[in-house]
Amino acid sequence: MKLGYHLGYWSAGPPPGALDAVKRAEELGFDSVWTAEGYGSDAFTPLAWWGAATSRIRLGTNIVQMSARTPTATAMSALTLDHLSGGRFVLGLGASGPQVVEGWYGQPYPKPLARTREYVDIVRKVIARREPVTHDGEFFQLPLKGGTGLGKALKPTVHPLRPEIPIFLAAEGPKNVALAAEICDGWLPLFFSPRSDAFYRGALQEGFGRPNARHTLSDFEVAASVPVLVHDDVEEAASWIKPSLALYIGGMGAKSVNFHHDVFARMGYADVADKVQELYLAGRKDEATAAIPTSLVEDTSLIGPAAKIREELARWEETVVTTLLLRGDADTLSKVAAALS
Known part of the structure; x- marks a missing residue:
């Protein structure tokens, strides 16, 4: 396996x-370095800023939230980043969740899979630059229907520096994982566990088996x-990870979604x-953190x-x-790379 470095999104400010x-x-x-965005720092700017100090490593977004930008803007x-990096850019996309999509971006969340399919299709058309971009979909129309009537393809x-830029999709549910396998070049899982490998293999194979x-x-x-x-202390190492797990399991989403x-x-x-x-x-929150067993941490992490x-x-x-x-x-x-070698 290759190694990548994930900077994540900022909390109160740039990570020191x-x-x-x-x-x-x-x-x-x-092999790669990745940035993210939630509802604070964006993914593209830090990647360009810090990536400018590199010459070989691939530069990826994990993830760009699709509701934050139109597909053509993305x-x-x-x-732009692919040119500036000499062809090292990887576009990681994700649908996020209804709390952020509707609460922060003011966009509708329903039918995220169908919306993703249209979004990726338009992004690929723009990057390929074979002809003026048109799209007549449920979620996106290029040119826009109605309006002034003056829209032009x-x-x-x-x-483009390359006719295609790799597109990865962040996905957790089986249908979205299958979609990643069908229309994208990679999958960005969160909270993967070896014990879930068979489940995800099945979802991926579902996508690989589709006609296109x-x-x-x-x-x-x-x-x-x-x-x-x-x-040296497994329990102490787990204690540093449990608060983040409690946040995602308990607070990153509504009780029903x-x-x-x-x-x-x-x-x-x-x-x-x-x-x-x-x-x-x-x-x-402290009790929620304490309720997470170390075995759960060990299933999704490498600690000790x-x-x-x-x-x-x-x-x-x-x-x-x-x-x-x-x-x-x-x-x-450096310590982790040595431990994994």
Whole structure:
């Protein structure tokens, strides 16, 4: 498996030492570096800023939220970054969830799979630049129907560096994973576990088996965000990860719609996920964190002494995952890279 570095999205401000970590990742031979966005920092700007200090490592978004931009605007950013990076850009897209889509962007959330299909189709048309871009869909019309009636089909003034830019899709549910396999070049899973490998293989094969699928499993990328902490005390290492898990399982979504909660339920932790969600939504965040067993952390992370991590890595190497996306500062990346070698 290859290694990637995931910067994530900012909290109160830019993460300290980010540029040093990006440079270290390239020095260590990492394949890729990734940024994200929620409802604060955007994904493109930090990637361009820090990526300018690199020359080899691939630059990806994990993820760009589709509701934040029209597909043509996203394609413009992708074309631009691909040129500036010398063809190193990877466009990672995601639908996000209804709380952010409707609450922050003021866009409708229903039918995310159908909307994603149209979105990706338009982005590919823009990047290919074969002809003026037209699209007559349920969610997007180019040119727009109605309005002034003066809309004109256009193609980008910029000639693409490459006729295609890799597009990865963030997905958690089986239908969305299958869609990634059908129309994209890679999948960006969150909270992947080796014990869920068979489930996801089935979802991917569903997509690969569709008539116009672009890939097979042999040439499809799966870049999974996996916490890796080298530490002599497993319980202490787990304690650093549990608060984030509690946030996603309990608070990243409504009680009736939380895709992260559903991932852990499918993994066999339904009772735990329900309890964490109940406590978290009641404002009892510390109790929600305490309700997460270390076994759940170990199922979705690589934590503990270097020897333990190397032993458990064998399980991950047998899965569909092709790249482990790591987090941390420059020193952490060096320690983890050494532990995984």
